[in-house]
Amino acid sequence: ETGVTQTPRHLVMGMTNKKSLKCEQHLGHNAMYWYKQSAKKPLELMFVYNFKEQTENNSVPSRFSPECPNSSHLFLHLHTLQPEDSALYLCASSHLQGNEKLFFGSGTQLSVL
């Protein structure tokens, strides 16, 4: 148990669906992250939030929409996804943004049909 909880654990959706991924951390951290990991590929940083403010967006398509209502919760809203978006989506948190220890959730395995 890392203190970072992601739901759902698995998700199957069609290309016209709208769904949301949820992440919650119980560590009192101030920075939260979304990563994407496709099969056989390195983790790709998608978004970074620091004290609820988005500080990084690594050229992520607009069909992915993050939301950070407070320092403990992070959402990733999905709409009109493509099959190539199928991947493991990982949430992480750290005390502060930067070279801090990252604590990851178990991820959401997403399949887009």
Place this chain on the structure above:
Amino acid sequence: LAKTTQPISMDSYEGQEVNITCSHNNIATNDYITWYQQFPSQGPRFIIQGYKTKVTNEVASLFIPADRKSSTLSLPRVSLSDTAVYYCLVGDETGTASKLTFGTGTRLQVTL
């Protein structure tokens, strides 16, 4: 960005000591070195972090030479459950998260 290079894969027998080396030739003065472990379908897990010389915890040891252009993660007496991908990251505490780039990592396979 301080780029890192690691072997793609390594094999070991249970009970052996495993050393995984990471090269980071253009590491900056303020950069720390951090290692993570990842099992299939799970998020990476922090193992150890260091700046110079040697760091040891209950899981592993991290050896960093004086020039800091490389580092070696040492896993004592590995077991089957140590089969995982190991990542080396380099970055400083004032940098952006983008500096914390996960490469392809080293896939360690432990067998009997």
